[in-house]
Amino acid sequence: MTDAAMSEDNTPKELEAALEKAPETEAVKALPIKVRATDVNVFYGDNHALKDVTIDIPEHRVTAFIGPSGCGKSTFLRCINRMNDTIDICRIEGKIEIDDRDIYDRSIDVVQLRAKVGMVFQKPNPFPKSIYDNIAYGPRIHGMVAGKTDTDEMVEASLKRAGLWAEVKDRLAQPGTSLSGGQQQRLCIARAIAVSPQVILMDEPCSALDPIATARIEELIDELRRNFTIVIVTHSMQQAARVSQKTAFFHLGVLVEQGNTEQIFTNPVDKRTQDYITGRFG
Amino acid sequence: MNSLILVAVLLLLSAIGYQFGRKRALAGTGGEIRGLHSLPGYYGAYVALWCALPALLVIAIWLSAQGGIVDSLLIAGLPASAQTLSTGELSLLLSDIRNLASGDITSRTPSPMVLAAAERYNDLRSTGFAAMVVVGLALGMAGFFFGWRAINPEFRARPRVERIVHWALIVASAIAILTTIGIVMSLLFESIRFFSRVSPVEFLFGLNWSPQTALRAEQVGSTGAFGAVPIFAGTFLITIIAMLVAVPVGLFSAIYMAEYASPRFRAIIKPILEILAGIPTVVYGFFAALTIAPFFRGFGESIGLDVASESALAAGVVMGIMIIPFVSSLSDDVINAVPQSLRDGSFAMGATHSETIRQVIIPAALPGIVGSVLLATSRAIGETMIVVMAAGLASNLTANPLEAVTTVTVQIVTLLVGDQEFDSSKTLAAFALGLVLFVITLCLNVIALSVVRKYREKYD
Ligand SMILES: Nc1ncnc2c1ncn2[C@@H]1O[C@H](COP(=O)(O)OP(=O)(O)O)[C@@H](O)[C@H]1O
Ligand SMILES: [Mg+2]
Numbered sequence: 001m002t003d004a005a006m007s008e009d010n011t012p013k014e015l016e017a018a019l020e021k022a023p024e025t026e027a028v029k030a031l032p033i034k035v036r037a038t039d040v041n042v043f044y045g046d047n048h049a050l051k052d053v054t055i056d057i058p059e060h061r062v063t064a065f066i067g068p069s070g071c072g073k074s075t076f077l078r079c080i081n082r083m084n085d086t087i088d089i090c091r092i093e094g095k096i097e098i099d100d101r102d103i104y105d106r107s108i109d110v111v112q113l114r115a116k117v118g119m120v121f122q123k124p125n126p127f128p129k130s131i132y133d134n135i136a137y138g139p140r141i142h143g144m145v146a147g148k149t150d151t152d153e154m155v156e157a158s159l160k161r162a163g164l165w166a167e168v169k170d171r172l173a174q175p176g177t178s179l180s181g182g183q184q185q186r187l188c189i190a191r192a193i194a195v196s197p198q199v200i201l202m203d204e205p206c207s208a209l210d211p212i213a214t215a216r217i218e219e220l221i222d223e224l225r226r227n228f229t230i231v232i233v234t235h236s237m238q239q240a241a242r243v244s245q246k247t248a249f250f251h252l253g254v255l256v257e258q259g260n261t262e263q264i265f266t267n268p269v270d271k272r273t274q275d276y277i278t279g280r281f282g
Numbered sequence: 283m284n285s286l287i288l289v290a291v292l293l294l295l296s297a298i299g300y301q302f303g304r305k306r307a308l309a310g311t312g313g314e315i316r317g318l319h320s321l322p323g324y325y326g327a328y329v330a331l332w333c334a335l336p337a338l339l340v341i342a343i344w345l346s347a348q349g350g351i352v353d354s355l356l357i358a359g360l361p362a363s364a365q366t367l368s369t370g371e372l373s374l375l376l377s378d379i380r381n382l383a384s385g386d387i388t389s390r391t392p393s394p395m396v397l398a399a400a401e402r403y404n405d406l407r408s409t410g411f412a413a414m415v416v417v418g419l420a421l422g423m424a425g426f427f428f429g430w431r432a433i434n435p436e437f438r439a440r441p442r443v444e445r446i447v448h449w450a451l452i453v454a455s456a457i458a459i460l461t462t463i464g465i466v467m468s469l470l471f472e473s474i475r476f477f478s479r480v481s482p483v484e485f486l487f488g489l490n491w492s493p494q495t496a497l498r499a500e501q502v503g504s505t506g507a508f509g510a511v512p513i514f515a516g517t518f519l520i521t522i523i524a525m526l527v528a529v530p531v532g533l534f535s536a537i538y539m540a541e542y543a544s545p546r547f548r549a550i551i552k553p554i555l556e557i558l559a560g561i562p563t564v565v566y567g568f569f570a571a572l573t574i575a576p577f578f579r580g581f582g583e584s585i586g587l588d589v590a591s592e593s594a595l596a597a598g599v600v601m602g603i604m605i606i607p608f609v610s611s612l613s614d615d616v617i618n619a620v621p622q623s624l625r626d627g628s629f630a631m632g633a634t635h636s637e638t639i640r641q642v643i644i645p646a647a648l649p650g651i652v653g654s655v656l657l658a659t660s661r662a663i664g665e666t667m668i669v670v671m672a673a674g675l676a677s678n679l680t681a682n683p684l685e686a687v688t689t690v691t692v693q694i695v696t697l698l699v700g701d702q703e704f705d706s707s708k709t710l711a712a713f714a715l716g717l718v719l720f721v722i723t724l725c726l727n728v729i730a731l732s733v734v735r736k737y738r739e740k741y742d
């Protein structure tokens with residue numbers, strides 16, 4: 001996919017307009033569903049970590065998962081790109097569909113799934129390679145680029161979209177680890193979007209960063225949602241309120257409440273959500 | 283033997299000193315430990331140390347000096363005719379006298395002069411010993427008394443005793459360092475002596491190695507040739523073969539253990555590899571000489587190749603097997619040290635396990651792997667027993683692994699085994715070879731360790 005095609009807004013014009021006018025709750029409901037989870041249960045050995053989670057994740061929106069630590073936010077996020085497959089003791093029940101196809105179906109190749117669902121981790125984890133090779137890694141293993149010019153274009157486009165191009169264009173051959181923490185995290189985002197995924201999962205992407213780098217990433221997330229569906233785990237409620245349109249509150253492995261971000265933060269229905277948002281626990 | 287009894291007496295004295303020191307300290311406060319500056323044991327130790335240390339030190343010096351002093355007194359007492367003897371004859375005479383004095387058989391029937399001298403020798407020795415006993419015991423008693431006198435409840439025994447312990451630790455580590463320096467120095471000086479006879483240029487670049495020097499001047503081939511290139515080349519060849527075996531096998535087994543093996547399999551296979559590292563090298567040696575070498579020879583014959591029975595191939599392969607555990611266990615450690623977050627990052631990009639290993643894990647672990655390979659190489663270069671048993675003796679400048687070659691370590695062994703005069707170029711050549719070996723392995727170790735350290739800094 002070329003840079004021009006990628007930056008084009010995929011959201012239908014009418015929907016965008018509806019979003020502007022209608023109350024936020026209605027808008028979220030009206031959007032097409034990208035990821036749909038139904039009765040998901042996750043076990044780590046005997047530990048029942050997620051209980052009957054059912055949620056719809058709307059396309060081209062940012063969905064935030066909040067909740068006290070250990071409540072299963074990361075676990076659920078890792079179900080969406082099947083990263084839990086790498087953990088031997090982990091067992092998953094229920095159904096997760098992306099574009100109405102069950103991702104745990106036998107016919108699904110996990111390699112292709114992960115090309116479609118990118119992930120950014122809590123701690124920036126650039127590979128021990130140059131900045132250039134970090135970006136080119138995904139496209140190369142998926143055979144998405146042929147030849148040097150192709151790769152060059154792809155690297156430049158990805159870095160531009162992650163807002164990192166200006167800072168690194170003269171030092172592409174330097175190791176990824178030579179960048180600052182915030183730059184490393186944007187490199188990881190650029191690396192994820194280089195394979196043109198449809199969904200990007202972010203697990204507390206700013207928790208290791210300073211406020212300025214955090215603000216930079218939040219801006220980036222807001223830009224990226226035009227082209228991607230984003231799911232972000234965060235322990236900061238302010239961050240959830242700032243970047244997301246939909247919020248889901250988890251507690252002790254249970255999805256307690258979900259809905260329009262504004263509604264969750266101003267008018268929560270469940271007592272536990274109220275307590276968490278007003279800082280009574282967690 | 284008698285000096286041992288003296289030492290035992292002194293130790294007993296200091297044990298008594300310990301008790302006396304304790305008692306005196308406690309007596310000073312009427313048995314109240316809290317009135318003392320230090321715990322009672324420190325007062326005891328203070329007296330015990332004063333009692334034993336000076337006396338033992340003097341005895342040690344006395345014993346090491348006595349032999350020389352007695353000898354020179356003995357020579358001074360010999361008749362004038364003996365005074366003019368050459369050094370060699372004099373030392374022969376002296377050993378005759380000593381043997382006679384201790385009641386052993388002498389090399390010739392003793393002359394009256396020798397008999398008299400033997401008697402004198404015994405006299406001198408017993409006088410010396412008696413003097414040593416007196417001085418030693420006197421010092422012990424004096425120390426005892428001095429230490430005991432100093433003790434009162436305010437006396438600060440603890441810092442003093444601890445300072446002595448502190449010094450003892452310094453002395454112990456100094457001994458370790460000094461012996462190392464001593465070994466290196468002796469290598470260096472003997473090598474310098476060698477290089478005053480054979481030019482370093484010839485040694486380092488000469489192509490002909492035949493160190494046999496004749497005892498008599500008119501003998502054929504009396505000069506000897508000390509061009510060490512064939513032995514360096516032989517060492518190099520065998521090391522290369524060993525690394526060709528050890529690096530792939532060690533690395534792959536490390537990757538398997540770190541990335542694929544189930545914890546249960548790992549728990550079984552790791553100790554087995556460690557057993558491989560614990561096999562004495564001499565066992566590997568006869569495995570090479572009796573099993574592998576004939577096997578290669580027979581196999582070569584069956585396909586029409588001429589394999590020497592002490593081929594470089596056999597020695598190198600067995601040496602490679604020996605160092606597999608070094609490569610695999612060190613590489614296993616560095617691969618395990620690669621952070622899980624890098625694996626997750628790669629999997630999340632949709633990479634398969636083998637792509638992740640090849641493109642992320644190995645590059646991340648590479649400095650550590652290089653370090654472990656260098657350490658293993660330096661082991662291979664210095665390895666002696668396997669090559670002594672399985673490699674050849676004759677120097678042979680060849681790159682053909684099917685022929686017999688010799689190595690630096692083998693040559694050092696053959697140059698020094700058996701009766702040797704420690705003055706000939708032949709024996710001195712062993713020191714020069716040892717020096718080269720030392721320099722090479724030292725460099726390899728320094729490089730390997732700095733590479734490994736640099737790697738550690740990156741991820742901790
Ligand atoms: N790899 C794992 N192995 C075993 N248990 C795990 C693992 N990861 C998470 N858990 C357990 O699952 C529960 C949810 O953890 P997690 O999803 O990491 O919570 P959160 O991200 O909300 O802090 C916790 O009880 C945790 O102990
Ligand atoms: Mg988490």
